[in-house]
Amino acid sequence: DAMVIQNPRYQVTQFGKPVTLSCSQTLNHNVMYWYQQKSSQAPKLLFHYYDKDFNNEADTPDNFQSRRPNTSFCFLDIRSPGLGDAAMYLCATSRAQGADEKLFFGSGTQLSVL
Amino acid sequence: GQQLNQSPQSMFIQEGEDVSMNCTSSSIFNTWLWYKQDPGEGPVLLIALYKAGELTSNGRLTAQFGITRKDSFLNISASIPSDVGIYFCAGQLGSQGNLIFGKGTKLSVKP
Numbered sequence: 120d121a122m123v124i125q126n127p128r129y130q131v132t133q134f135g136k137p138v139t140l141s142c143s144q145t146l147n148h149n150v151m152y153w154y155q156q157k158s159s160q161a162p163k164l165l166f167h168y169y170d171k172d173f174n175n176e177a178d179t180p181d182n183f184q185s186r187r188p189n190t191s192f193c194f195l196d197i198r199s200p201g202l203g204d205a206a207m208y209l210c211a212t213s214r215a216q217g218a219d220e221k222l223f224f225g226s227g228t229q230l231s232v233l
Numbered sequence: 234g235q236q237l238n239q240s241p242q243s244m245f246i247q248e249g250e251d252v253s254m255n256c257t258s259s260s261i262f263n264t265w266l267w268y269k270q271d272p273g274e275g276p277v278l279l280i281a282l283y284k285a286g287e288l289t290s291n292g293r294l295t296a297q298f299g300i301t302r303k304d305s306f307l308n309i310s311a312s313i314p315s316d317v318g319i320y321f322c323a324g325q326l327g328s329q330g331n332l333i334f335g336k337g338t339k340l341s342v343k344p
Binding site for chain 2: 219223225
């Protein structure tokens, strides 16, 4: 029973062509996160939503944007993908933010930039 | 920024052997989580630790939250081929802090 669902699993885009990755959750969690993971590296937090409150990490490039139209869905928009943006993009959720909270990850979207 | 030092970076072991990996930091953490990631998949939560000194098991996996709250280890007993993957520790600073991930331990198991 997938709880955090990411589509598509694989996405190919062209250099500079906008791309949107999607995430949905059936957990009714308040917090949704987007992580970028490059090969053989740890996941790196890009931003997260607590309900409708958007929280951007200080070093996330402006090229990356996010939308959360409702509790269940969250989107990652890359306005002008560069070759360096090729990576696995992971969506995660948690019930709230706090010391006892666990993050649940989706299967990820592997983005290739040609 | 805050860092977690995870070691070893990779391990090559024989099926049936026990495995141990750990994470350390100069900062005090409130929570330690251990995840396993298979190739092309998202991380899956294995064990969550919330109190200093806490020792928790999940099947053949055992993890402990260090007394100083600056470290944690994960042990896998009697490894099997499906244990292959990358294991990440993740720690949370403070009550509202986001997770910080270690760089991962890549485990390879020879049948």
